[in-house]
Amino acid sequence: MSIRIGLMGYGNLSRGVEAAIKKSEDLELVAVFTRRNPDTVAIRTENVPVLSESEIEAWKDKIDVLVLGGGSATDLPKQTPEYAKLFNVVDSFDTHARIPEHFENVDKASKDAGKIGVISIGWDPGLFSLMRMLSTAVLPDGNNYTFWGRGVSQGHSDAIRRIEGVLDARQYTVPVESSVNSVRNGENPELTTRQKHTRECFVVAKEGADLARIEKEIKEMPNYFDEYDTTVNFISQKELDENHKGLPHGGFVIRSGETSEGVKHIVEFNLKLDSNPEFTGAVIAAYARAAYRLNKEGQTGCKTIFDIPVSYLSSESGESLRKHLL
């Protein structure tokens, strides 16, 4: 019997989870819930109902794990604890500073309901967190470095689009190669924000817009761009649509440490992703399987990627995993 997955919301991330479910024989998409009018939401899987969020309670016993595809700013802080009262849930909550509070809220709701709530799943937070933790435990005397990119930052792209005179935009976060090489060589540099990443912007402006002003507004935007070396390229909508429509991303976590005087080790985890939401969805799908299996064993409460043995991510038996992958 398959593990029955429900999706709350149907944005990029949920579509990524949907794609991952199709690649997994033991997972089955059984329902999609939306705040929009369900009739306006066309999903890619056949014979799966799209329903109003308000109907979800009736699915309490028909869904094994509910994946929450919402945003971290306002959706998940409310939704994850709420739906954890009814379902095993998985989310991708990524507001680092608020994780402790979110954990407590989900933990209480999940425990009360006898369910599992897995939070902050994806690649960062997610796989990158796992690598930081693991390599820090193995090499306690060392430094962690996280680089993101080359990849599209949707938050930065949105910020540019809000500037007067901008029709469309795509922002790429790019690691600074000389800094990456220094880290990989075990030089343990101290790096400023500017030394770690640059920002490349591709901007479609309205006809007649003041390009110099737009460029200045981008480069001086606090938090988003002012601490970075930023380049701005004005291009046509056609060029943007042709060359910048994908959502590639990636990055790497490097731990550089010593086990004794002068004996150095570099541990690197590296991702190159054609599609950020599809890969994130694939990680979430694997942890949805884990949530189901943990709960089936009688475990309850909130879990993060630190708390779940990787064997739970696979549908194979422990015996088979030891034989083929150890």
Place this chain on the structure above:
Amino acid sequence: MSIRIGLMGYGNLSRGVEAAIKKSEDLELVAVFTRRNPDTVAIRTENVPVLSESEIEAWKDKIDVLVLGGGSATDLPKQTPEYAKLFNVVDSFDTHARIPEHFENVDKASKDAGKIGVISIGWDPGLFSLMRMLSTAVLPDGNNYTFWGRGVSQGHSDAIRRIEGVLDARQYTVPVESSVNSVRNGENPELTTRQKHTRECFVVAKEGADLARIEKEIKEMPNYFDEYDTTVNFISQKELDENHKGLPHGGFVIRSGETSEGVKHIVEFNLKLDSNPEFTGAVIAAYARAAYRLNKEGQTGCKTIFDIPVSYLSSESGESLRKHLL
């Protein structure tokens, strides 16, 4: 209070664990056991006794985790199940084909004794296994590639030293760059043994030895060299001592997979190690901590790297880990 670690054997690997213990505030080396005459074994930590293996039973309640530094061919199949009757144990058993059998033996002994036995810890098997499992679960539609090196293979170095006329030797395993690049580009090549690694040998020959014969014997040695492109360099003992005394190693595990038609992802885990035994020892030390903590919670039996949440590797609380590393 520190976690009290005992070491069975005092070879390269045990010295690596000893170095890792020095870097870990919560771990303490309390005794080293040896089959040699203890008076002939000088260890690097002060005020720690070196004792005969036969005295170990008296340490039953004075050691929290016993690390087994022996070899996989004959030592560990016997030692790990035997000492699992007395202690929580960790080993680095690396004969892949015999892992299922070893697991069963250790599982029975550990369960009967109410102890934890962690087997096959290090980087391969070990961290590389973890990465293969994790990335396979996330990207079920894809291929795994493991490359080792550039690094010293002690087994291959030993094999060369057994050839008539050879005084000393060092063998480096080297990944074939064009194959690595093909994998990293997502081309999913099918690679033969020869296409994955080359072997570089540095050999010190006896004066007057037949170098051509030695080179031929190396290159044609079944299993070790015959399936590889091998280069043989004859050098002086002085040069070998000056340039080839270290035990650097490393390698990478790459998963190349698709989440939907044509949407590719590359997941890579990469190690560059100045000292193979010191890094392996550092991984073992972290899993010794996990063994202790798991057993303290009442868990028993055999565990592999697939079964242990990474949070157990750290001395920090779950709360602190979530706050700082998630």
